[in-house]
Amino acid sequence: MRIRLIPIIFIFILLAIAVRLFWWQVIKGPDLARAAAVQRNSVTQIPAERGSIYASDGKVLAGNQPGFLLFASPVDMKTNPRQVANALAPIVFAAESEDRNSFTLNKDQKLPDISQGGLEKEIEDSLNQKKSSYVPLAHRLVQKYVDQITALKIGGLGFDPEPRRFYPEGSLAASTLGFVASGPNGDPQGFYGLEGYYNGELSGQSGLERIERDASGQPILIGSFDLQPPSDGRSIKSTINRFIQFIVEQKLREGLQKYGAKKASAIVMDPKTGDVLASVTVPSFDPRGFSFFNKDFYTDGVASDTYEPGSTFKGVTMAIGLDTGTVTPTTICPVCDKAYHVADHDIQTWNDKYFAPGTENMTTVLEHSDNVGASWVSERVGKDMFYKYTQSFGIGSKSGADIEGEQAGVFYDSTRHIAPIDLATMSFGQGFSLTALKMSQIYGAFANKGVMYQPRFVSQIIDRTGNISLPTKPIGQLVKPETSSTLTTMLEAAVENGEARRIIPHGYRIAGKTGTAQVPIAGHYDPKKTVASFVGYGPVEDPKFVMLIKYTEPTASPFAALTAEPTFFDIVKELYPYLGLAPTP
Amino acid sequence: LTKEETHRPKLVLPLLASLVATLTLVLFVATLVASNTLATEGGSTVDVNAEVLSLQNENANLEAQVASLTSVSRIYNEALARGYVQPDKVMYAAPTSPVALNR
Numbered sequence: 001m002r003i004r005l006i007p008i009i010f011i012f013i014l015l016a017i018a019v020r021l022f023w024w025q026v027i028k029g030p031d032l033a034r035a036a037a038v039q040r041n042s043v044t045q046i047p048a049e050r051g052s053i054y055a056s057d058g059k060v061l062a063g064n065q066p067g068f069l070l071f072a073s074p075v076d077m078k079t080n081p082r083q084v085a086n087a088l089a090p091i092v093f094a095a096e097s098e099d100r101n102s103f104t105l106n107k108d109q110k111l112p113d114i115s116q117g118g119l120e121k122e123i124e125d126s127l128n129q130k131k132s133s134y135v136p137l138a139h140r141l142v143q144k145y146v147d148q149i150t151a152l153k154i155g156g157l158g159f160d161p162e163p164r165r166f167y168p169e170g171s172l173a174a175s176t177l178g179f180v181a182s183g184p185n186g187d188p189q190g191f192y193g194l195e196g197y198y199n200g201e202l203s204g205q206s207g208l209e210r211i212e213r214d215a216s217g218q219p220i221l222i223g224s225f226d227l228q229p230p231s232d233g234r235s236i237k238s239t240i241n242r243f244i245q246f247i248v249e250q251k252l253r254e255g256l257q258k259y260g261a262k263k264a265s266a267i268v269m270d271p272k273t274g275d276v277l278a279s280v281t282v283p284s285f286d287p288r289g290f291s292f293f294n295k296d297f298y299t300d301g302v303a304s305d306t307y308e309p310g311s312t313f314k315g316v317t318m319a320i321g322l323d324t325g326t327v328t329p330t331t332i333c334p335v336c337d338k339a340y341h342v343a344d345h346d347i348q349t350w351n352d353k354y355f356a357p358g359t360e361n362m363t364t365v366l367e368h369s370d371n372v373g374a375s376w377v378s379e380r381v382g383k384d385m386f387y388k389y390t391q392s393f394g395i396g397s398k399s400g401a402d403i404e405g406e407q408a409g410v411f412y413d414s415t416r417h418i419a420p421i422d423l424a425t426m427s428f429g430q431g432f433s434l435t436a437l438k439m440s441q442i443y444g445a446f447a448n449k450g451v452m453y454q455p456r457f458v459s460q461i462i463d464r465t466g467n468i469s470l471p472t473k474p475i476g477q478l479v480k481p482e483t484s485s486t487l488t489t490m491l492e493a494a495v496e497n498g499e500a501r502r503i504i505p506h507g508y509r510i511a512g513k514t515g516t517a518q519v520p521i522a523g524h525y526d527p528k529k530t531v532a533s534f535v536g537y538g539p540v541e542d543p544k545f546v547m548l549i550k551y552t553e554p555t556a557s558p559f560a561a562l563t564a565e566p567t568f569f570d571i572v573k574e575l576y577p578y579l580g581l582a583p584t585p
Numbered sequence: 586l587t588k589e590e591t592h593r594p595k596l597v598l599p600l601l602a603s604l605v606a607t608l609t610l611v612l613f614v615a616t617l618v619a620s621n622t623l624a625t626e627g628g629s630t631v632d633v634n635a636e637v638l639s640l641q642n643e644n645a646n647l648e649a650q651v652a653s654l655t656s657v658s659r660i661y662n663e664a665l666a667r668g669y670v671q672p673d674k675v676m677y678a679a680p681t682s683p684v685a686l687n688r
Contacts, residue, residue, distance in 0.1 A: 065649045066642040143646055168652035218627035246657040573675075582677040 040212045040223070047161070048204030051233035053177060053194055055242040056277075056459070060168050062177050062195070062287070067140035067164035070149060070157065072126065073133045077156030081127035087152050089120035092138045095145045099288065104171035106283040107257065111292055140164045163188075171286040173245050175300040176238075176279045176457065178404065179287040192298045194238060194457060196404035201461055204233030237460035237467075239275035244268055247574045248278040252549070255567040256282050260555035261532075265301040265436050266567075268547045268575075271444035271537060273472045274453030276401070277545065279303075279437075303399075303406040306433040307531045307550070310517025311350075311369045311560075313429030315491055315535075316442060318366060320389040321377040323483040329363045329490050333373040336360035340372040343420045347375045350516070366494040369514065371428045378427035379420070386423060387415045392478055393452070395434055399441050400473075401455040409434035429517060436533070440548040442478075443535045446487055447511070447543035450479040487511075492540050499561035507583025508572050511543075512536020514560035519553065529553045532560035534568045544579055547571065 024032065053062040070092075077084065093116040100111055126135045140162050141149075149157065165180045165188075178193025187206075190199035207230030212223025219225075248266050256264045268278040281301035285293035299305070321327040337357045340347040349371050355364070365373030378386050390396070396411025411432045412418050418426070425431045437455055445452035454473035461468045479487075491511035495504065498514065515533045518525035532554050537546040549564040549571075557563055576583060653659065 059655065060652045063649065063652065064645065066645050143642060166649050166652075168649065168656045170656070170658055172656075172658065214627065219630055221623050221626050221630070242657050246661070577675050585677075 040214075040220070042211055042213045042217075044209045044211075046207040046209055046230045047163070048206045048230040049232040050163070050165070050180065050188060050204065051198075051202040051235040051462075053202075054235065054237045054462075055169075055240050055245075056238065056275075057242065058237065059242060060166075061173060061238065061240065061242070062180075063166045063168070065142070065164045065166035067142060067162045068146050068159040069136055069162040070138040070141055070146075070159055072135045072137055073156045073158065074127050074130050074135060075133045075156075077127065077154075079154055079156070081124050084127055084154055084157075085120045085124035087154065088123055088137065088149065089116050091145055091148050092123070092141075093119050095138065095141050102170070103286040103289045103292065105286070106293075106297075109293075111289075165287065167287055169242060169246075170288075171284060172242065172249060173240055173279070174284045174287050175281040175298070175302075176240060176276075176403070177287060178298070179285075179290040181290070192404055193300055194236065194403065197402055198236050198458065201236060202233040205231040207231070232464070234461050234463040236458045237462060238457055239270075239277065239459050240279070240457070241277045243578060244575065245278040245280065247578070248547075248571055249280045249282070251567055251571050251574075252280050252282050255549075255551065255563070255570075258556065259532075259551055259563045261551040261553060261563070263301060263305075263552040265305065265550045265552075266548065266571075267302045267436055267440050268545050268571075269440050269444055269455060271447035271453070271543050271546045274441070274444065274455045275459065275472070276437075276455055276457050279457070281305075299405050300403055301436070303401060303403050303435055303437045305552075306407050306409040306435055307533075307552070308431070308433055308517040308520065309429040309439055309533070310515035310531065311371075311428055312439060312513045312515030312533055312535045312548075314366060314369060314374045314427070315446065315487065315513045316390075316393065317374045317377055317386075317427040318362060318490065319446060319479050319483060319487050320381055320386055321362070322486055323389070323479040324381055324385055326380045327362050327377055329361065329486060331362050332358055333360045333362070333365055333370070333376055335376050336365070336370055336372045338372075340375050340424070342375065342379075342424045345421050345424075347371055347424055363490050363493050364497075366490050366513065367497045369494075369498070374427040375424035378423050383415050383418050383420075383423050386426075387412070387418065389478075390426075392476070393442050393445075394438065394475070395432065395442075399435075399438050399455050401437055402457050406437065407435055409438065429515060436548045436550050439533075439535055440546050443512075443537060443548070444546040445475075445478045446484050446491070447537035447546050448484070449481040450477050450484040452476060452478050488540050491536070495536065498565075499559070500565040503566055504569055505573055505583070507585065508538065508569065508576065509540045509584055510536045510538040510569075510572065511540050512538075512565075512568070514565055516558060516560045528558070530558040532558065532563045534560050534564035536568060538572065539581055539584075544581065545575065547575075 050064055052060055052064065055061050074081070093114070096114060103111070105111070123137055126137055129135055142164070146159055176193050178191055178195035180188050180190050180195055183189030188203070190196045190202060195202065208228045210224070210226040212220040214220050248268060252264045252266050255261070264282050266278070266280045267276060269276050279300060279302045283297055285297040290298070334357070336355050338354050350369060354372070355368070360368070360370060360373060362373070362377070390411065396409060398406045398408045409432065422431055441452060441455050452475040454475055456470065456472065459470055461470065488511045491513055492509060495510050495512050500514070512535055515535070517531045518527070519529040519531060531550060531552050533548060533550040535546070535548040537543040547568060549568045551563050554563045
């Protein structure tokens, strides 16, 4: 009887095994296969390389350099955290100090102190998170520091790629370039300037690598392999000439200090293409350590800061007067012998000085920067025609330049709200605002036979398939070529016979105009604060550049003729030999 | 049946058994060798990838170094350090033709 039971027991056992096998193989089979695949398959994200930004000569302004994030896995660490921190701190301290020492700081700026002891404590605290398997310890280390840490042979430490944005020219053109920081998803993202405007082009798209690995993490050669390669970001070639940028930046920093200004901006543009050759704002920041700088310094003041242009706008008023045939260079201003009465207001000259009847013509109106003469011209042109011209110049609109944060400024949206006094003040640059970029664009048209170009900061987009050249964009013929030629002669006279005639170097034929505008505050003008600017182009025979210099609230002198204009000519003296130009003997 | 004919099946069976055993052994060894090779080659692939990455990084670092050395501020400071000074006045030569060309 017992013998007979044995086969029955075996049959039951076999049945149980068969049922269990059916359960694992058939019912749970797909789940187990998936779980095994998850264990075996490793998926790695391959970050796309961010595109570089080149200067007009093809040299790198912002590129990439390998960098590494040092992390620890305290769970796997066998060495005492204090000993590890003690060994790592000097290396991490050296790496951070090297970075910080390379930053270009603004005057009187100091970086918050770091100490080796403080770093050691921070590292030790991080390592004491015993249950963590991933604790970042130091960011964007360069290879030599990675090698030093690797040589310590401390288990439980590792490195992840964390590329560094690299700026071989340091803080040069920082406000034009912008910077790269972590975006909302933790991915690198460009902010401000070209990094911000062209972020879509520069970023690229990361790829994925799926590979089967064995228990020790080594790839299985006959296993499945799937690669979606990353699409690297495109590079851009800017129109910035790094030599001109360097000259202008250097002179503007000197000027900022010399004239005690709160801020200074400058732009140099090629009037025949709209290419921005230099764009400077100081004080600025260093993109390598942007977080240590005031956020107000991040914007490109040339494109983002609006201001009342003041007397530099008299050049525009005169262009309208000439182009409409209302005035000629010799037209006498019949009202320039005293303050001009407009709708219960008296328009005065900047120095309250007036001219004998019949002696002030349109050329001398510009030379003397005569508010009365400019008001008279605008009145003769008429509100509707004057407004029509300002609209064709694009005043109150953005220039359309390819840079993040460009502002349009404030201007009248129709002639309905322009009262006679508004037209009068508008003629000498009060009551509305624009940017230095827009103003230099308009003067660029005067330099270029009346044809205005859209300013541009980038001339080429470069990817693996080749270069895409971006076309220059002419906006149109704003004033007749004759107007441009006549105005140039008048503006040249304004420079040669203007307030700053004694400081102007001989032989540099420049057409330009100063502007000293008061700063509007809460409905009135601050009596002490000014924005001093000078905009001009040269050489007048065949203009190669248009340049605008602007100081905000200079304290050494409120006048442009004593601040912005000398800086302009300091730069011109360096620009001429660089551009292969010679002053007229 | 002769004496030889009755002995033949007895010889075939052990032969077959030893053949299967040998084959199994060979296959076992082959599997062992293949697994070992795969594991080693996987490691080599990792090593080669690491070397490629290291060379790429080294290349990028060298490019960065060259870019830094040719920066305007570095050239400017280097020139100053070597005693070059900016001229107070730039002299321009008149663009007249050489005498020989006028003849």
